[in-house]
Amino acid sequence: MTEFMRNSDAFTWAMESDPRLRSTVVTVVVLDKSPDWDDLRNRFDVISRKLPMFRQRVVPSPRPAPPRWEYDPEFHLDYHMRRAAVPPGGTLDDVLETARLAEMQDFDRARPLWETTLVDGLASGGAAVICKFHHALTDGVGGIQIAMELFDLSPQLYPHEPPPQPEVSKPPRLSRYRDTWRYDRGLLRNVLTGATKWAPRLVYDIVRQPITTSRSAMATAASVYRTVRPIRRPGSALTKERGLVRRVGVHEVPRAQLRDAAHRCGGALNDAFVAGVAGGLRRYHEKHGVSVGDLHLTMPISLRTDSDHMGGNRITLMRFDVPVGEADPAQRIEAIHSRVKAVRDERSLPYTQLIAGALNMVPRWYIGSVLRHVDFLASDVPGVPVPVYLGGAAVRAQYAFGPTIGSAVNVTLLSYVDTCFLGIDVDAAAIPDYEVFHDSLVAGFDEVLALAD
Numbered sequence: 001m002t003e004f005m006r007n008s009d010a011f012t013w014a015m016e017s018d019p020r021l022r023s024t025v026v027t028v029v030v031l032d033k034s035p036d037w038d039d040l041r042n043r044f045d046v047i048s049r050k051l052p053m054f055r056q057r058v059v060p061s062p063r064p065a066p067p068r069w070e071y072d073p074e075f076h077l078d079y080h081m082r083r084a085a086v087p088p089g090g091t092l093d094d095v096l097e098t099a100r101l102a103e104m105q106d107f108d109r110a111r112p113l114w115e116t117t118l119v120d121g122l123a124s125g126g127a128a129v130i131c132k133f134h135h136a137l138t139d140g141v142g143g144i145q146i147a148m149e150l151f152d153l154s155p156q157l158y159p160h161e162p163p164p165q166p167e168v169s170k171p172p173r174l175s176r177y178r179d180t181w182r183y184d185r186g187l188l189r190n191v192l193t194g195a196t197k198w199a200p201r202l203v204y205d206i207v208r209q210p211i212t213t214s215r216s217a218m219a220t221a222a223s224v225y226r227t228v229r230p231i232r233r234p235g236s237a238l239t240k241e242r243g244l245v246r247r248v249g250v251h252e253v254p255r256a257q258l259r260d261a262a263h264r265c266g267g268a269l270n271d272a273f274v275a276g277v278a279g280g281l282r283r284y285h286e287k288h289g290v291s292v293g294d295l296h297l298t299m300p301i302s303l304r305t306d307s308d309h310m311g312g313n314r315i316t317l318m319r320f321d322v323p324v325g326e327a328d329p330a331q332r333i334e335a336i337h338s339r340v341k342a343v344r345d346e347r348s349l350p351y352t353q354l355i356a357g358a359l360n361m362v363p364r365w366y367i368g369s370v371l372r373h374v375d376f377l378a379s380d381v382p383g384v385p386v387p388v389y390l391g392g393a394a395v396r397a398q399y400a401f402g403p404t405i406g407s408a409v410n411v412t413l414l415s416y417v418d419t420c421f422l423g424i425d426v427d428a429a430a431i432p433d434y435e436v437f438h439d440s441l442v443a444g445f446d447e448v449l450a451l452a453d
Helices: 007-017 037-050 092-104 140-150 173-208 210-228 255-264 269-287 329-344 349-359 364-371 434-452
Strands: 024-031 056-059 068-071 081-090 114-122 127-134 246-254 294-302 315-323 376-381 393-401 409-416 419-427
Touching (some): 007 349, 024 092, 037 081, 037 114, 037 140, 081 092, 092 114, 092 127, 092 246, 140 376, 210 315, 210 349, 246 255, 246 393, 255 269, 255 329, 255 419, 255 434, 269 294, 269 315, 269 329, 294 329, 315 329, 329 434, 349 364, 393 409
Parallel strands (some): 081 114, 294 376, 376 409, 393 419
Antiparallel strands (some): 024 127, 024 393, 056 068, 114 127, 246 419, 294 315, 409 419
């Protein structure tokens, strides 16, 4: 039977009717030298055989079924694998400019949703690999799982026997309608089965414990509302415009120091990370003479379990307010820790796919109202903890640039060994003076890191 998109992925796909809400993810892997091209190409060939979506495109389905994944009968690996070069003596800034353009460009929707570019010519013989993929293909943790298929623990090159190539045949047109009908029938059957299973239990609980049951139902309903409620205006009076131009940049912070700063304040590394971003936003507002209080944050929450396959998208986006106006970094970490804990305990999390399925049925303007007024997005992705190699070249750094999806800025933390590499993706309409913002963000992390001294 045809494989349909998960509801959350279909939501991500459909909201791109507004190009400001595109879900393009770009990662940059910095290497000490140019990797072996044939080895790099072969590894992506192996991945495309192991993970079907790397050889599949997205095809619309008759409503109400979501879009489906379908093998691209004209899949061509060399279309997705490219080579480029910067001028002699090129720097990371030259690579980031290529990454910036990739971040702004949409995919060819007649093909699988990924591209990889090897950039040669960096100073001292260095190189970089830029990977671009749609968020429906994988989330951050799934991306790290895929990366582990690319990386080696030594510079030695070993032959890789690719798995068999999947047999691809174009499905008959009528089969698509038949599979859609089966999907809709299965969905209806699941709804009826669930109602038959839970209705008697609900009636029993109401009769036996009416107050407790009512409170529990109301708490769940309130949690769902907090997940889907529209945000009518940004929390910031300064960064409220949205556009299509992006600016990207990077920053690095010591992982141990950031973790120690968090622990001294009773928080986790993620809390200190968000506190650093919030501190940068506060300083940016102060430099423009604009007061700021709480700002709206979107944070991806991983729902991945040990039973989930490699890759894939297993996150939900939760929105809550962060005390950006709090000048004391220690108190900011404590407050963020408390709010993040409340979000991770939301009753709505087990119903993520049901909520996404319901949102897929509402008008696109409502989806825009849910996302466009978010102030910033922050994502913490635990990366590879040991030194690795790609095509015989040593990996020196890894940066991830997550999509803004309607926010003014997305800051993504991707750890590698003992360093946290920050990828900064800015909506230039919201933050036109990127250099000022970058200086503010660095200062925001400096005040958090100072807590570990």
